[in-house]
Amino acid sequence: MHKIGVFVCWCGSNIAATVDVKAVAEAASKEPCVVYATDYQYMCSESGQNLIIDAIKEHNLTGVVICSCSPRMHETTFRKAAQKAGLNPYMVEIANIREQCSWIHKDMAEATAKAIVLARAAIAKVQLNKPLIAGESEVTKRCLVIGGGIAGIQTALDVAEAGFPVDIVEKKPTIGGKMAQLDKTFPTLDCAACILTPRMVEAGAHENITLHTYSEVEEVSGFVGNFTVKIRKKARKVKMDLCTGCGLCTEKCPMKKQPNEFNMGLDKRGAIYIPFAQAVPKVPVIDVEACLKFKTGKCGICSKVCTAGAIDYEQQDEIIEQKYGAIVLATGFDQIKPTKFGELGYSQYPDVVTSLEYERLMNAAGPTKGHLLRPSDGKPPKEIVFVQCVGSRGQSCRDKSYCSKVCCMYTAKHAILTKDHYPDTNIHVFYIDERTPGKNFDEFYRRAVEQYGVDYIKGQVGKVYEENGKLMVQGSDLLANEQITLAADMVVLAAAIEPDKTARSLGTMLTASMDTNDFFTEAHAKLRPVESPTAGVFLSGMCQGPKDIPETVSQAGAAAVKVIGLLTKDKLLGNPCVAHSDEMLCNGCSQCARVCPYGAITYVDKEFRVPGPKRVETRRVAVVNEAVCQGCGACTVTCPSTAMDLKGFSNRQIMSEVDAICK
Amino acid sequence: MQVNESSKEFKPCIVAFCCNWCSYAGADLAGSNRLSYPADVKIIRVPCSCRVNPLFILRAFQRGADGVILCGCHPGDCHYTTGNYYARRRMTMLFSMLDYLGIEKERTRVEWVSAAEGAKFAATMNDFISTVQSLGENRKLRDLRCKE
Numbered sequence: 001m002h003k004i005g006v007f008v009c010w011c012g013s014n015i016a017a018t019v020d021v022k023a024v025a026e027a028a029s030k031e032p033c034v035v036y037a038t039d040y041q042y043m044c045s046e047s048g049q050n051l052i053i054d055a056i057k058e059h060n061l062t063g064v065v066i067c068s069c070s071p072r073m074h075e076t077t078f079r080k081a082a083q084k085a086g087l088n089p090y091m092v093e094i095a096n097i098r099e100q101c102s103w104i105h106k107d108m109a110e111a112t113a114k115a116i117v118l119a120r121a122a123i124a125k126v127q128l129n130k131p132l133i134a135g136e137s138e139v140t141k142r143c144l145v146i147g148g149g150i151a152g153i154q155t156a157l158d159v160a161e162a163g164f165p166v167d168i169v170e171k172k173p174t175i176g177g178k179m180a181q182l183d184k185t186f187p188t189l190d191c192a193a194c195i196l197t198p199r200m201v202e203a204g205a206h207e208n209i210t211l212h213t214y215s216e217v218e219e220v221s222g223f224v225g226n227f228t229v230k231i232r233k234k235a236r237k238v239k240m241d242l243c244t245g246c247g248l249c250t251e252k253c254p255m256k257k258q259p260n261e262f263n264m265g266l267d268k269r270g271a272i273y274i275p276f277a278q279a280v281p282k283v284p285v286i287d288v289e290a291c292l293k294f295k296t297g298k299c300g301i302c303s304k305v306c307t308a309g310a311i312d313y314e315q316q317d318e319i320i321e322q323k324y325g326a327i328v329l330a331t332g333f334d335q336i337k338p339t340k341f342g343e344l345g346y347s348q349y350p351d352v353v354t355s356l357e358y359e360r361l362m363n364a365a366g367p368t369k370g371h372l373l374r375p376s377d378g379k380p381p382k383e384i385v386f387v388q389c390v391g392s393r394g395q396s397c398r399d400k401s402y403c404s405k406v407c408c409m410y411t412a413k414h415a416i417l418t419k420d421h422y423p424d425t426n427i428h429v430f431y432i433d434e435r436t437p438g439k440n441f442d443e444f445y446r447r448a449v450e451q452y453g454v455d456y457i458k459g460q461v462g463k464v465y466e467e468n469g470k471l472m473v474q475g476s477d478l479l480a481n482e483q484i485t486l487a488a489d490m491v492v493l494a495a496a497i498e499p500d501k502t503a504r505s506l507g508t509m510l511t512a513s514m515d516t517n518d519f520f521t522e523a524h525a526k527l528r529p530v531e532s533p534t535a536g537v538f539l540s541g542m543c544q545g546p547k548d549i550p551e552t553v554s555q556a557g558a559a560a561v562k563v564i565g566l567l568t569k570d571k572l573l574g575n576p577c578v579a580h581s582d583e584m585l586c587n588g589c590s591q592c593a594r595v596c597p598y599g600a601i602t603y604v605d606k607e608f609r610v611p612g613p614k615r616v617e618t619r620r621v622a623v624v625n626e627a628v629c630q631g632c633g634a635c636t637v638t639c640p641s642t643a644m645d646l647k648g649f650s651n652r653q654i655m656s657e658v659d660a661i662c663k
Numbered sequence: 664m665q666v667n668e669s670s671k672e673f674k675p676c677i678v679a680f681c682c683n684w685c686s687y688a689g690a691d692l693a694g695s696n697r698l699s700y701p702a703d704v705k706i707i708r709v710p711c712s713c714r715v716n717p718l719f720i721l722r723a724f725q726r727g728a729d730g731v732i733l734c735g736c737h738p739g740d741c742h743y744t745t746g747n748y749y750a751r752r753r754m755t756m757l758f759s760m761l762d763y764l765g766i767e768k769e770r771t772r773v774e775w776v777s778a779a780e781g782a783k784f785a786a787t788m789n790d791f792i793s794t795v796q797s798l799g800e801n802r803k804l805r806d807l808r809c810k811e
Contacts, residue, residue: 098694121707525740595745632742634713658719
């Protein structure tokens with residue numbers, strides 16, 4: 001038999017002005033099992049809490065109902081108070097008679113009547129509460145960062161600085177990501193490589209950081225604090241420990257006809273190559289699809305010229321299995337290939353390029369050594385047309401619905417840099433809206449317009465075609481309300497940004513939720529922006545949504561702080577309000593596992609005693625991993641045999657509330 | 664029926680299931696902003712809208728509720744990623760079954776209310792109550808054993 005105490009709070013006059021608290025306490029005292037009911041001015045105050053503690057001790061209360069403000073406000077306060085008195089904290093229920101009663105009703109009689117009903121529902125529920133104990137699990141003090149761009153590097157460095165070992169998994173042969181491909185960065189025009197490469201070196205040399213380049217995550221299992229990850233280290237065919245990075249092999253390779261990915265295919269590389277001069281690790285990789293040795297069995301020049309003997313044609317993929325406490329997703333982005341936009345002629349005309357290709361054309365380490373020469377005939381362009389929002393902010397199936405955020409600024413940057421180097425170039429920019437929110441961003445854009453005389457045209461481009469050796473760009477000028485055609489030597493498309501293609505499979509592996517555009521969703525858009533809803537998985541950089549470098553770096557730092565916060569804990573206390581399966585009722589149908597968004601439900605074969613000659617029967621039953629379950633309750637409703645129930649919000653508890661309200 | 668004539672006096676009993684993360688917080692915000700709605704609504708807190716078993720709703724009607732409303736996070740915003748989609752699908756099934764049984768569709772409703780939509784919560788409740796009021800008392804599903 002329960003002994004329940006009811007405590008009605010006045011909340012000063014917040015509750016007491018509209019609800020007759022004495023009447024509520026009086027009515028509550030008449031409810032079954034209630035042995036004590038009282039009211040007090042401020043239950044959450046220290047004296048109020050002591051009142052509760054004393055009453056629990058004095059009356060040996062087995063359950064407590066507090067009629068006060070929202071449980072979102074003081075549930076933990078009152079649970080702690082109960083715990084102090086020796087009562088299980090989950091034997092406390094709160095009737096919300098402030099936010100959902102006194103504050104919204106004016107009529108005292110009505111509000112008091114409602115408060116009594118709410119108290120009654122809480123009393124009915126608390127009688128069915130069970131003492132719950134939060135489970136503990138160990139934390140593996142190691143962090144995995146997936147993606148080695150600036151976001152991943154920054155997170156890894158911050159976590160490593162705090163003293164925790166970090167592994168970076170990068171699918172490319174070097175870390176550095178997209179930022180390494182950029183020329184200068186807006187709005188300060190810092191050279192991207194000059195600010196990034198020291199960070200890359202730092203990450204490569206840090207005692208707490210292990211780089212797994214040319215590697216991919218294959219399998220993830222486990223849960224927060226206890227992930228087990230299988231990483232495939234792809235065969236480079238070059239021994240990392242022997243290679244000195246001299247680059248002689250790359251020079252002597254006879255197969256120098258492969259499109260160079262780092263330069264967006266604008267020049268060629270060999271079959272054995274180092275992506276770029278500042279690569280970390282500076283170890284070449286053999287492209288087995290292109291290598292003559294692998295295709296015909298002949299050649300082997302790289303092996304002959306390598307004085308260190310680092311070339312190993314027999315090298316195989318390696319699988320590493322490692323345990324981690326936290327995983328950071330920093331998978332970054334890609335720029336769409338605007339091939340679907342046939343009217344813009346990207347596939348047809350070599351002088352129609354994307355902005356990332358233009359970035360390489362401008363770069364001193366790029367295919368043209370920093371001289372702006374157009375791809376078709378290698379002549380410097382005199383008229384350049386930039387087209388913004390290619391594939392962004394559209395409604396059709398080939399468009400992304402969102403704004404890619406960085407295009408307005410990098411287009412202004414391209415315009416300024418071009419004008420700086422070649423003042424006699426004419427630059428036109430077609431834009432829908434100029435979006436320049438950010439520190440010194442608008443000033444930067446205005447400089448392009450006012451100081452450099454860049455011609456900004458509000459409107460979209462309908463067609464690009466060739467006429468007399470010129471690219472004719474047909475578009476609308478919305479401010480002049482007319483159709484215009486410009487003759488250009490080069491057209492640069494600010495193509496939309498999309499999440500990296502590998503993000504989807506990683507999201508599935510980690511059960512990290514994604515939005516319709518395949519960006520990872522955050523646990524709370526405003527208050528938990530660097531955490532995935534899946535516990536222990538954090539988000540860093542563009543994989544969460546388009547953002548520029550400073551934003552990426554700050555988000556990467558924020559993700560690192562969250563990781564450090566997790567890894568400093570020795571044990572994790574779980575939420576005890578999790579699903580629980582009744583083995584006697586479960587028939588192992590798998591329905592619950594199918595709806596579980598966290599993969600918390602597994603099945604085991606268990607032996608049960610049964611009457612009859614067999615005595616023992618083996619049945620497949622569901623088992624909930626309490627550390628993974630977040631307690632949503634989806635499985636409880638799905639279960640056809642009502643074997644699944646949710647602790648703290650059980651079927652009977654909710655039914656009793658329904659009954660009490662409808663009485 | 665007499666109920667319709669006296670519908671102004673009729674105080675419906677309305678059960679609102681609110682998910683802990685969005686709608687319950689939305690209801691709290693309505694309270695903090697002192698946005699009034701009739702006292703006929705009583706809220707039951709559930710972790711997620713997908714925790715609401717269709718049986719809870721049937722139970723409420725049997726016990727004398729005149730309307731039941733389920734509030735959850737907006738599609739795509741569910742704290743548990745997909746819970747509200749399950750809730751939406753289950754309720755669509757339940758409501759069409761109730762409709763088939765002759766329980767007015769308007770007595771049941773699913774609404775998405777975010778933690779920032781206190782005003783929407785109050786407006787939704789006001790609207791729902793006036794709808795239920797115009798329908799009058801729920802007699803069809805009420806279990807006579809439950810009421811004196």
